[in-house]
Every structure is written in C-alpha cells, then in structure tokens.
Amino acid sequence: MCKAGIKKLCKITSAFLFILTSTYFIYCAEIPKGEISIEDCVWLAIQNHPELAAYRNRIEQKERDFYISKVVAFPMADINASYSRISYVSPQKQRFIGQSNDDYLAGLNLKQLLFTGGRISAEKRVSEISLNISKEDYKVKEDEVVFRVKNAYYKLVYAKQNLNIQKELSIHMKSFLETASRLNRQRKFPRAETLLRIQSQALEYEHGVIAAQKDDKIAVKILLNAMGFNADEAVQIAEMDEASLPFVKKLGVRENPELLRSMLEIERSKELIKKSRSGYFPSIDLGYSYGYEWGNWPPEKESWFAGIFLKYPLWDWKIAQANTNKAKAYNSEIINTQNLISNRILFEMEASMLKYESAQDRIQLDLSAQEKAKKSLEMFESRYRDASATSIEMLDAQQSYLKARTRYIQSLLELRLAHAEIEKLSGRIYNEFK
Secondary structure, eight states, X not given: OOHHHHHHHHHHHHHHHHHHHHHHHHHSOOOOSSEEOHHHHHHHHHHHOHHHHHHHHHHHHHHHHHHHHHHTTSOEEEEEEEEEEOSOOOHHHHHHHTTOSEEEEEEEEEEEEEEOTXXXXXXXXXXXXXXXXXXXXXXXXXXXXXXXXXXXXXXXXXXXXXXXXXXXXXHHHXXXXXHHXXXXXXXXXXXXXXXXXXXXXXXXXXXXXXXXXHHHHHHHHHHHHHHTOOTTSOOEEOOOOTTOOBOOOOOOOTTOHHHXXXXXXXXXHHHHHHHHHGGGSOEEEEEEXXXXXXXXXXXXXXXXXXXXXXXXXXXXXXXXXXXXXXXXXXXXXXXXXXHHHHHHHHHHHHHHHXXXXXXXXXXXHHHHHHHHHHHHHHHHHHHHHTTOXXXXXXXXXXHHHXXXXXXXXXXXXXXXHHHHHHHHHHXXXXXXXX
C-alpha cells in the first residue's frame, strides 16, 4: 500500500475512534470518581436518564412523520405484477395472451395528487406542529428531571450538614460529660441524678448521629435515582458554600415549556379543523400506467393509460361534519386547558417567590441566632469547667445551638428549593449568586 493510502486509512481510523469515544461518553455517561458539583449531576442526568432518552426517541419518530407528510404530495411510483389461470379467454384478452389460459401482467404505475381540498397541506402543518410539541414535551420532562436532581442534591447537602451538626454536638456532649464526671468525682457536683441525665442526653445525641447517617445514605440513593442511575452506584458531592446564596428577581412564565406546548396544541387543533373540512371538497388525482400482458413469452403487445380522476363525496352519513365538529370541540378543550395551565403556573410562580422571599428574610435572622447560640455555648462550656455554670444551663445552651443551627440550614434548604422551582417554572436557568 502506498504512503498516501496508509495516511488516508489512519485518518479514517482516527475519525472512527473519535466518533466511537464521543458516543460512549454521551450515551454511556458514568459517575466520575471524586466530588461532583450540582452542574455535573444535572449534566449526567440529562445524558443518562432513561426517561429523557425515551422522549428523544419520540422526537425522532415525529421527525419521520413530518418527513412523510412532506413527501406524500410528491409523485408516487410502484411496480405491479400478477399471474392468473383463467378458464375462458375473452376476445379482448386474446389480443394480449392469445389462446393461452395463463395470464401474466407487469406494469409501472404513477400517481400524482392534484387537489385534496387542503387536506395534504393541513396534514403537513399538523405533523410539523406535532414535532414542535414533542420538542416542548422533552423540555418539560428535562426541566422536571433537572428540578428533581437539584431537589435531591440540595436535600443531600442538608443531610450532610445535619450529620455534621449532630457530630459536632456529640463531641460537645462527650466533653461536657467528661467534665461533669470529673467534677462529680472531685466535688460530688453535679449530683448523681444530674450526671445520669447528662449521660442520657449524650446517648440521645449518639442516636441523632446514627439517624443522620441513615438519612445521608437515603439522600444519596434519592439523588442517584433522580439522575437515572442504579441505587448501588456511588456518588460524592462537593460541599456548597453557605455564604453563596442563589438570587433571583421575579420572573415571567412566557418561556415555560408547558405553556408553550399548550399554545402549539391550540395551533395544531386549528389545523385539524382545516383537515376535517377537506372532507367537503372533491379530490383530484393524476394517474398513469404502462405495462405488458401476455400468455406466452415474450410479450408482444404493450398496454398503457393516462387520466385524471375526480372523487366527490355525495353522501357520507355526515362523517365530514362529525369530524369537523369534533375538531372544533377539541380546539375549545385545548383553549380552556391552556387557561388552566397558565393560571396554575402563575399561581405556582407566586407561591415559589413567596417561599423564596420568606426563606431569604429568615436566613439573616437564623444566621445571627446561630452565631449567638454558638458563642453562648462556648462561654457556658468555659464557665462549666470552672464550676461557675450549672449542668441545666449547659444542656439548655446545647439545645439552643442545635435549634439555631438546624433552623439556619433548613432555611438554606428552603431557599435553594424555591430557587430551583422558580427556574423550572420560568423555563430559564438562572445562576446569579450574590
């Protein structure tokens, strides 16, 4: 083989390997090792989720339907062939097959639609709109999958934060118990019944750690399910900076794919009315056929015809009228459905904005309360080591810190969930952070 041929073969092989590798990463996306961000989770879900793959297949089917609707108005050609054994040969047949009882027929047929009363153009438009509807359906489902992934991701972040809180308080409680035990041995203070209460509280915090660990594992499984992976996979998420809060302004819903889909459905229903009305009009076809008919090989005479065919509906038991009324009723149904969808989405947007604003207002208060509760706990721990604070005060300080810290991460979760819901309802992705 010459050098040019070898070089060309290498280029073809490299291109094939590139396409194969790209296809693998697109359609066989795997969870990478190490920590992944929320954007990585969303990307993996879009590439991997079987529900989205099914909707992509639907789009492909609609594309084929649209192609068929475009070419159906073009000339169509077919070849026909037949064999018959006849008992009587008519004089007209004798012109082609002679006295033979074998009747062979082969021919080429052409057909062209000339006029259908608007049926073909309406069917083409319906098919085109159906394709666009399937794309909006995909966007609706994609937004749902992305929302579920973000929802699960934020809840997993919350579960990990809650686990850290429980571990932190468990450490504080163990230190508190050690100090109390030492003071009890030295000064018989705190008393035995108080020491037992502290030990019971320490066990309760250990119980909280175990419960938080289980919640963390459950949250991981939920995230994997939202991404379209098996529950036995492993995923590690990156920690989110608590100071980085999502920020949005009030958004419109004009780009909501569910609303856009309903508008396309109205347009489709209007085309269905046009299609049903075509039943009132005649249809005109142009036909041509050319072939041979023979009894003994080789055939001697050819046959052909060309003509225009008119078909006019005289009586169809009001089928065309029924189809038209059905299409009109469907159009009214879709208009009413769109109004319901629009009102629901607007209501959900208002509710989401209120949730977001409520969480945003509470976060600063919760953050301040958390900082004060933590400082108070540290002060009580220092005083308790000097025996200048009571055990009840220590337990109360720990509970106050637990509640303040939990309220803060709960407000963070509610803010992030509201932000994700606003993104979903608006049909746009906003990643503006303070």
